[in-house]
Amino acid sequence: xxLPRFDYKKAxxxxxxxxxxxxxxxxxxxxxxxxxxxxxxxxxxxxxxxxIDLKGIEQLKTITREGGRLIVGAGxxxxxxxxxxxVKEYFPALYxxxxxxxxxxxxxxxxxxxxxxQNTRCLLYNKSLDWRKARGFxxxxxGESCNVVPKAKACFSNYCSDNALSLLSxxxxxxxxxxxxxxxxxxxxxxxxxxxxPFTLKPGEILTEIHIPLKRLRGAYEKLRVRNSIDYPLLGVxxxxxxxxxxxxxxxxxxxxxxxxxxxxxxxxxxxxxxxARQEAKSVSNTTLxxxxxxxxxxxxxxxxxxxxxxxxx
Amino acid sequence: xxxxxxxxxxxxxxxxxxxxxxxxVSSIDPEGPFxxxxxxxxxxxxAYSAIACAVANATGTVFTELPLTPDRxxxxxxxxxxxxx
Numbered sequence: 001x002x003l004p005r006f007d008y009k010k011a012x013x014x015x016x017x018x019x020x021x022x023x024x025x026x027x028x029x030x031x032x033x034x035x036x037x038x039x040x041x042x043x044x045x046x047x048x049x050x051x052i053d054l055k056g057i058e059q060l061k062t063i064t065r066e067g068g069r070l071i072v073g074a075g076x077x078x079x080x081x082x083x084x085x086x087v088k089e090y091f092p093a094l095y096x097x098x099x100x101x102x103x104x105x106x107x108x109x110x111x112x113x114x115x116x117x118q119n120t121r122c123l124l125y126n127k128s129l130d131w132r133k134a135r136g137f138x139x140x141x142x143g144e145s146c147n148v149v150p151k152a153k154a155c156f157s158n159y160c161s162d163n164a165l166s167l168l169s170x171x172x173x174x175x176x177x178x179x180x181x182x183x184x185x186x187x188x189x190x191x192x193x194x195x196x197x198p199f200t201l202k203p204g205e206i207l208t209e210i211h212i213p214l215k216r217l218r219g220a221y222e223k224l225r226v227r228n229s230i231d232y233p234l235l236g237v238x239x240x241x242x243x244x245x246x247x248x249x250x251x252x253x254x255x256x257x258x259x260x261x262x263x264x265x266x267x268x269x270x271x272x273x274x275x276x277a278r279q280e281a282k283s284v285s286n287t288t289l290x291x292x293x294x295x296x297x298x299x300x301x302x303x304x305x306x307x308x309x310x311x312x313x314x
Numbered sequence: 315x316x317x318x319x320x321x322x323x324x325x326x327x328x329x330x331x332x333x334x335x336x337x338x339v340s341s342i343d344p345e346g347p348f349x350x351x352x353x354x355x356x357x358x359x360x361a362y363s364a365i366a367c368a369v370a371n372a373t374g375t376v377f378t379e380l381p382l383t384p385d386r387x388x389x390x391x392x393x394x395x396x397x398x399x
Binding site for chain 2: 123126127128131226227228229230231288289290293296
């Protein structure tokens with residue numbers, strides 16, 4: 001498929017990127033790795049007047065330790081982050097989720113910021129314009145109602161970032177720069193819960209940094225997919241635990257990942273948490289596997305991930 | 315058409331391939347031209363029939379759909395469990 005016509009601008013720093021965005025009066029999109037944005041352009045799911053390239057901003061490409069946190073620039077590639085010594089040693093859940101993301105070639109192109117802010121996906125949404133026209137536009141494309149759940153005036157698309165789940169289990173925060181200055185929020189606050197517009201970032205804002213508390217944790221990431229590489233999660237479960245308690249995060253089902261606190265590491269509370277996660281997961285038939293199977297697997301993968309996290313490092 | 319692209323039409327990739335063991339059978343096929351043996355379709359067709367038979371034997375249920383993905387197998391096993399009760 002051929003790309004639509006658009007202006008291309010390369011920004012030197014964050015301030016000039018935001019200035020460029022404002023110059024295009026909201027008709028622009030930021031480009032980081034492009035592994036999510038370029039296919040969306042080709043499918044005409046995004047039609048910006050201009051693309052503002054953030055790849056030249058050096059400030060976004062650094063990983064530093066500061067004040068008990070690991071500060072990861074949003075432009076760091078998934079591959080570079082995966083091979084960072086601290087990630088492997090301190091955050092096994094993050095290492096596993098980075099490793100499970102697509103394939104290594106795409107990991108070298110995709111960035112962690114772009115991975116977090118990837119658009120939600122649906123079998124009936126990520127299709128060519130002709131296909132979508134023939135089917136009739138769904139709620140997310142501006143149509144009357146959802147094409148998966150008839151008559152529903154809501155979007156049930158799936159948020160498919162592997163790494164958001166592990167970063168949530170690590171209690172990460174993010175720094176956002178925009179036309180009105182900088183702000184720091186918890187990672188869970190960037191999700192709006194609405195599949196049509198899945199993020200709370202305001203127009204022109206750029207996710208600049210990800211802050212991860214520097215604590216050595218045990219962890220695991222379990223991903224449900226039908227083949228072993230280049231596959232979006234049909235369900236993902238990330239677990240990070242210390243000696244007493246932990247955090248479990250379930251995603252890939254619905255537009256927002258769900259986080260749970262694991263109060264103690266006893267078998268009974270693990271089972272209870274897995275049951276709760278299964279009940280709260282809302283799966284509809286918008287992926288290649290049946291909704292019933294995916295819902296069932298929430299329970300199975302949650303228990304499996306916790307079991308594996310506890311076993312490791314013993 | 316639900317699968318107009320190769321992202322959702324899941325073709326197995328290199329890492330999904332099982333280990334393959336090659337056995338050379340050095341004999342002559344009297345039906346083949348100059349004794350040549352057919353080596354493509356027969357093997358593919360018989361391999362998945364053999365696996366489906368093995369799974370049917372192990373579970374005591376006959377499958378009607380291929381490939382035998384985990385969700386299909388689980389579904390049929392659960393149906394069988396429900397039928398017994």
